Amino acid sequence: MSLALRSFSTVKDANAALQAAGTRYLGGGTLVVRAANEGDVSVSSLVRVTDPGLSRIAVSGGDVRLGASVTMAAILRHPELTALAPAARAVGGPAIRNMATVGGNLFAPAPYGDFAVALLALDATVITEDSEMPIETFLAGRDTSRAIVTAVGFSLPKAESFRFLKVSRVKPKGVSVLSIAALLERTVDGTVTAARIALGCMADRPMRATAAEKALLGCKLTRQEIAPALAAAGEGIAPITDPIASAWYRAEVLPVHLGRLLLS
Amino acid sequence: MAKVPVQFTLNGSEKAEFIESGTTLLNALRDKIGDTSPKGGCHQGTCGACSVIIDGELKLSCLTLAETCGGADIKTTAGLAEGGVLHPLQRAFLDAFATQCGFCTPGMIMAAKVLLDRTPNPSREEVVEALSGNICRCTGYEPIIQAVLTAARASSQNAA
Numbered sequence: 133m134s135l136a137l138r139s140f141s142t143v144k145d146a147n148a149a150l151q152a153a154g155t156r157y158l159g160g161g162t163l164v165v166r167a168a169n170e171g172d173v174s175v176s177s178l179v180r181v182t183d184p185g186l187s188r189i190a191v192s193g194g195d196v197r198l199g200a201s202v203t204m205a206a207i208l209r210h211p212e213l214t215a216l217a218p219a220a221r222a223v224g225g226p227a228i229r230n231m232a233t234v235g236g237n238l239f240a241p242a243p244y245g246d247f248a249v250a251l252l253a254l255d256a257t258v259i260t261e262d263s264e265m266p267i268e269t270f271l272a273g274r275d276t277s278r279a280i281v282t283a284v285g286f287s288l289p290k291a292e293s294f295r296f297l298k299v300s301r302v303k304p305k306g307v308s309v310l311s312i313a314a315l316l317e318r319t320v321d322g323t324v325t326a327a328r329i330a331l332g333c334m335a336d337r338p339m340r341a342t343a344a345e346k347a348l349l350g351c352k353l354t355r356q357e358i359a360p361a362l363a364a365a366g367e368g369i370a371p372i373t374d375p376i377a378s379a380w381y382r383a384e385v386l387p388v389h390l391g392r393l394l395l396s
Numbered sequence: 397m398a399k400v401p402v403q404f405t406l407n408g409s410e411k412a413e414f415i416e417s418g419t420t421l422l423n424a425l426r427d428k429i430g431d432t433s434p435k436g437g438c439h440q441g442t443c444g445a446c447s448v449i450i451d452g453e454l455k456l457s458c459l460t461l462a463e464t465c466g467g468a469d470i471k472t473t474a475g476l477a478e479g480g481v482l483h484p485l486q487r488a489f490l491d492a493f494a495t496q497c498g499f500c501t502p503g504m505i506m507a508a509k510v511l512l513d514r515t516p517n518p519s520r521e522e523v524v525e526a527l528s529g530n531i532c533r534c535t536g537y538e539p540i541i542q543a544v545l546t547a548a549r550a551s552s553q554n555a556a
């Protein structure tokens with residue numbers, strides 16, 4: 133295995149270098165260096181950006197901007213990002229969280245990408261040097277994307293409107309059987325007026341449960357009223373099969389865990 | 397492959413080496429610098445045996461490229477004992493039989509050290525959480541958890 137690493141002080145120069153064949157961006161390296169250690173020879177060259185701006189967290193007036201190099205540990209330490217803590221804490225063990233970046237999580241294939249599931253529910257904007265796009269558009273095109281993600285932006289959810297759940301077999305750290313994030317707006321009497329639900333491990337990348345979202349509108353979060361949403365949760369899913377769980381198992385338990393999340 | 401210079405502080409002393417670009421910190425430490433305390437268990441980020449402390453944070457040296465550590469302050473288990481006197485964590489691991497084959501021990505001790513540096517009197521849950529990225533195939537974990545709790549008590553008694 134031989135890898136060459138090139139460091140650039142600006143995103144612009146790194147983006148230019150990234151266009152060469154066999155070149156990939158180095159975030160925290162937890163996936164890309166692991167692949168190289170495992171003998172993946174499709175990557176011969178890595179590019180990184182040393183600009184400290186990529187590690188910046190900005191929270192102002194309810195708007196959050198996380199630089200792509202912000203780590204899960206940095207999110208956990210940030211006093212204004214407690215609503216995101218359950219999703220950041222879901223990523224690996226302590227050492228992984230000190231390395232794993234927001235940018236890398238956006239590219240992580242299932243069963244990884246727990247934080248990206250949260251970002252999808254939050255309708256984040258993915259920012260590159262010369263574009264900004266909704267996270268759904270980004271996720272759909274990420275396999276062919278050659279541009280460095282510089283940051284993600286989203287509105288800070290109120291703690292009570294944002295819920296996240298990860299199911300794993302090994303506690304407290306373990307790979308996802310599935311993860312679910314839900315952003316719910318409710319009236320004072322508890323009726324759901326808007327819902328965004330994102331699922332992890334239900335496809336090769338985070339996806340929305342749009343049928344369940346629709347079925348939740350106008351409902352109160354009671355066992356009876358959420359039943360149609362749970363029945364619709366599996367619409368359009370194609371769960372992964374891996375050593376943790378089969379696609380069949382993941383599909384079977386999805387409504388159970390979505391129910392628990394909604395009733396929690 | 398072109399060699400690149402790297403320079404960092406390892407357990408308080410300056411190190412400078414020429415390494416092949418793309419070398420992991422684990423390989424640089426073990427094969428170039430001669431600190432074999434971090435172990436290569438999996439090279440995949442899953443076992444934690446290679447854990448080291450970089451600028452105060454627990455990191456996996458198998459997934460860290462040495463070149464990204466320029467100017468960093470790196471600590472490994474090899475640097476813990478002072479003048480032949482074992483660190484309280486090392487002492488507690490020996491006393492509690494928290495080390496059998498010993499392969500996981502340096503990583504466990506690094507993970508425990510960052511915990512105790514920030515949380516001198518951790519709860520059992522905090523110890524379990526702090527060690528959750530480290531695998532041990534011998535001890536069944538309980539002696540390790542007890543050793544960390546014992547070391548915490550010993551350190552806080554010394555400080556008092």
Ligand SMILES: Cc1cc2nc3c(=O)[nH]c(=O)nc-3n(C[C@H](O)[C@H](O)[C@H](O)COP(=O)(O)OP(=O)(O)OC[C@H]3O[C@@H](n4cnc5c(N)ncnc54)[C@H](O)[C@@H]3O)c2cc1C
Nearest residue numbers: 157159160161162163164224233235236239245246281441
């Ligand atoms: C032991 C272990 C346990 C793990 N557990 C979890 C888990 O529980 N949940 C989870 O979600 N993930 C988990 N992961 C996967 C991974 O650590 C995370 O998904 C992490 O967020 C990836 O980020 P990174 O910075 O390390 O990515 P890297 O490895 O640096 O990069 C991953 C990919 O994304 C690309 N990339 C990275 N940053 C950018 C950017 N800014 N712009 C463009 N491309 C970019 C890289 O080129 C590469 O292709 C685990 C990994 C390991 C090794």
Ligand code: FES
Nearest residue numbers: 437438439444458
């Ligand atoms: S060798 Fe680094 S985690 Fe196993």
Ligand code: FES
Nearest residue numbers: 496497532533534
């Ligand atoms: S003592 Fe053998 S792996 Fe832990």
